[in-house]
Amino acid sequence: MKLGIVYNKDKALAIKELEKLKKWLALNKIDYIILGQKVPKNEKICAVVTLGGDGTMLKASRMLVPYKIPILGVNLGSLGFLAETNPKEMYAAIKNIIAGKFTIKERAVLAVKIENKNRTINELAINDCIAHSGTNGRIVTVKAYLNEKFLGDYIGDGLIVATPTGSTAYSLAANGPIVHPHLDVLVLTPICPHTLSQRPFIMPASKSILKLIVNSDAKEKPVIYIDGQIKHELEVDDKIIISLFSEPLYLIKNKKHNYFSVLRTKLNWGKRG
Numbered sequence: 640m641k642l643g644i645v646y647n648k649d650k651a652l653a654i655k656e657l658e659k660l661k662k663w664l665a666l667n668k669i670d671y672i673i674l675g676q677k678v679p680k681n682e683k684i685c686a687v688v689t690l691g692g693d694g695t696m697l698k699a700s701r702m703l704v705p706y707k708i709p710i711l712g713v714n715l716g717s718l719g720f721l722a723e724t725n726p727k728e729m730y731a732a733i734k735n736i737i738a739g740k741f742t743i744k745e746r747a748v749l750a751v752k753i754e755n756k757n758r759t760i761n762e763l764a765i766n767d768c769i770a771h772s773g774t775n776g777r778i779v780t781v782k783a784y785l786n787e788k789f790l791g792d793y794i795g796d797g798l799i800v801a802t803p804t805g806s807t808a809y810s811l812a813a814n815g816p817i818v819h820p821h822l823d824v825l826v827l828t829p830i831c832p833h834t835l836s837q838r839p840f841i842m843p844a845s846k847s848i849l850k851l852i853v854n855s856d857a858k859e860k861p862v863i864y865i866d867g868q869i870k871h872e873l874e875v876d877d878k879i880i881i882s883l884f885s886e887p888l889y890l891i892k893n894k895k896h897n898y899f900s901v902l903r904t905k906l907n908w909g910k911r912g
Contacts (some may be wrong), residue, residue, distance in 0.1 A: 640685040641731065642671040643708065645699040647691030651713045655831045656690050663730060669737060669844040673824075677702065684708055686736045686891060688729065689722060696721040699909065700888050704748050709889040712737065718740045720807055720901060721765075732745050738825075744888040746820055747802045748843060752880040753863060753871055760863045765888060766805030768881055769864040770873075771797035773831065777857035784850040785842060797861075800825060800849060800881050807905075815839045820898065825849070825881075840884050844883050851879040852897045857899060858885065 642664065666669050672682060686709045689699045694786040696719070697714045703710060710721030713729050724732055735741050749764040762768075772779040779800040783790040801810040806818040806826050815828035816839055825847070827840040842849075845868060853861045853873050859873040873879075902908060 640670075640683050642669055642697050642736070643674050643687035643703075644671055644692075645674050645689045645695060645702075647688055647695045647715075647735055650691055650715060650838065653690045653695075656713070656715060660688070660690070660729070664733075667734075669733070670872065674699075674702070678706055678708070680723065684742075687732065688713060691716060691723065692716050693719040693721045693723070695870070697765050697868060700748075700765045701866070702882065703860075703888055703889050704763055704765075706824075706888060707889065709741075709743055709891050711891040717905075721804070722906060723901060724894045725833075732891070732893070742892040742894070744890050746804045746890060747823070747825075747871040748864045748884040748886065749800065749802060749825075750882050750884040751863070753873070753877055754880065754910070755874055755876045755878065758874075760871055762869060762871075763884055764805075764837050764865045766793070766808045766866045767799050767801040767810060767864075768831075768879070769797060769799050769809065769867075770851050770856070770879060771864060772864050773859050774856060777855060777859075779855040779857075780859050782852040783827065783842040786846075786848055790827075790894045791837075793827075793829045793832065793837065794834065796830040797800070798851065799830060801828060801829040802826075802844075803823075805866075807902075810839070813839075816841065817902070847882065849881040851881070853877070853879070878910060 688711045689695045714722035751762045751768045781793040793884040801816040803820040810828040825844045855861045863871045
């Protein structure tokens with residue numbers, strides 16, 4: 640079994656930590672593979688270590704979720720919501736991984752399908768799927784259906800569909816609620832809605848299928864963003880189908896951290912001034 644490594648090639652510190660890690664792995668006779676855009680066929684990978692931050696974790700997670708490979712996120716900046724292990728803690732964590740002494744926590748993943756009669760695009764989202772007006776500054780109308788029942792028209796800059804993991808990302812910035820990652824729900828958060836009565840909506844995740852249809856009278860096409868990293872322009876007759884993916888994201892738990900300590904640290908809870 641091999642250890643997989645994904646690192647942020649644009650971050651000098653990630654490259655530096657990678658070289659240190661490679662020497663340590665060789666010294667401890669641990670086989671490893673550096674992963675690119677996909678997992679090579681017939682490679683048996685016991686776990687993947689990511690070097691970077693939450694952005695690196697998101698990219699790696701979308702790639703690894705279908706393979707059910709657990710991920711240890713090593714944060715090279717401030718404490719992350721996903722990448723919660725620091726470089727000093729990494730080596731002991733890897734020893735535990737090789738010895739099979741680690742705990743897994745699961746996070747929900749979105750399956751996103753954009754389709755019309757001429758095309759079908761499939762994506763996975765760890766944090767969120769965002770239907771947005773783009774950069775034109777014009778409003779869009781997002782028609783939302785839950786299990787084929789009309790939910791409502793969201794008129795404004797767009798609509799965020801977030802997992803509990805993504806509730807602390809863009810959704811939080813748009814005044815959405817913080818949702819504990821163990822809850823089986825999704826969050827719909829309107830972006831700058833053109834009505835005071837439209838507020839974030841928490842819906843059941845399991846056995847729920849959400850359909851969105853985005854209408855805009857602007858010349859520039861509205862867009863879909865996946866985790867803030869992938870962008871697709873929408874055609875007039877596109878339908879966006881969102882549901883839970885069949886497999887969750889498997890994260891290797893850092894026993895020195897817990898969800899509430901991360902919230903307190905990242906959001907400065909209890910601090911004044």
